[in-house]
Amino acid sequence: MRIEKRLAELGLVLPDRMQLPPGAQLPFPWVRVHGSRAFVSGHGPLNPDGSLAAPLGKVGDQVSPEQAYEAARLTGLAMLASLRRELGDLDRVTAWLRVFGMVNAAPGFVAMPSVINGFSDLILRVWGEPAGSHARSAVGLAELPFNLPVEIEAEVALRP
């Protein structure tokens, strides 16, 4: 349980399963495992109880760049929680491969990379290199579900 130890060392606590906003139906799993690969659905930032973490809205307007960095970090913790629930043991994640970081960008806000660094910095701090190293894009979407400031999807490699 190397990764669990590392999370404890860093004082990181993973949130509960996402509490869906009223009326939302998401007919798909948060993690889809296939052989030695896992595809991770788009995640957003959660509070420890699984509710959506405030502030919601557009980065560069209702959400500051610093708040958005923190939202990306919380999105990472939510993703780790989903991976742990699905895999049992986070040590099964042997390599991060692809990260697609989506920022709910107010018109003219272009510092998406600094925002998504909240996610990348977390993954690198927990897994280290080379396992935590990942290809990445960080781009500005027109709208995100539930007014999330940040949504991130990923692909990781698994120990079978």
Next chain:
Amino acid sequence: MRIEKRLAELGLVLPDRMQLPPGAQLPFPWVRVHGSRAFVSGHGPLNPDGSLAAPLGKVGDQVSPEQAYEAARLTGLAMLASLRRELGDLDRVTAWLRVFGMVNAAPGFVAMPSVINGFSDLILRVWGEPAGSHARSAVGLAELPFNLPVEIEAEVALRP
């Protein structure tokens, strides 16, 4: 031909190959097969004859949420048509892995998940679980080609 039987049971008919709008040149295949994986290019909703299905435009403005759900379902049928043409037999698709659902979102429209459920519900109805289960993101794009209301790309696993 288990999937063909299932399509017939559900009364689903797959559209003809997409009729490109005048002047459009798309120098890529709708499906790229590589070993036991197939990458599916971004598809949009088609009429049975392969023309773009109306209404086009922004969801939450020219296109209602209900029309957009139907567009996502038609996008799924167009994708199945492309997979059938490429693979010969849809039974070769043994697992849906990743679905990236893009909605042409009017400002303030954030119910992207309900829209892309039109696609996910179709895939689950045809393939069932676990084969039809897929990781997913459903997000709002600023613009989509040809004013499509919905565009979806995917990755699936194949029986070799």
Next chain:
Amino acid sequence: MRIEKRLAELGLVLPDRMQLPPGAQLPFPWVRVHGSRAFVSGHGPLNPDGSLAAPLGKVGDQVSPEQAYEAARLTGLAMLASLRRELGDLDRVTAWLRVFGMVNAAPGFVAMPSVINGFSDLILRVWGEPAGSHARSAVGLAELPFNLPVEIEAEVALRP
């Protein structure tokens, strides 16, 4: 060195490593290799010296469709430069699989496919078919980092 020969035949020169704009920190590699797969991070158009290629901004407004086609072509050259640095030999890329083309679209600009053809045409010219053939989406983002007119990510297959 078949691909190097082909680049020389076509008179194509790959740019230097990207010069990061002041203050930018990108804690991820441009290419993530895992076994026989390589995931390529989102790239933008570069000048030969690695600086961002002008014009920057929105396609359909500050950037014309023709300039955006050229930006997509330059993005392809930047990606080939990253792959060469990572792999040593571009002949190791045996198949292009998935291309995700993102255009910084001005409101109402929907000719994203014609723009991203600048990338696809290049890849096909260099690798030919079937190796250069790829699944693709070409869509309009609300904002791109550094006001890039085009950003493209990809996945390719490698000879081990």
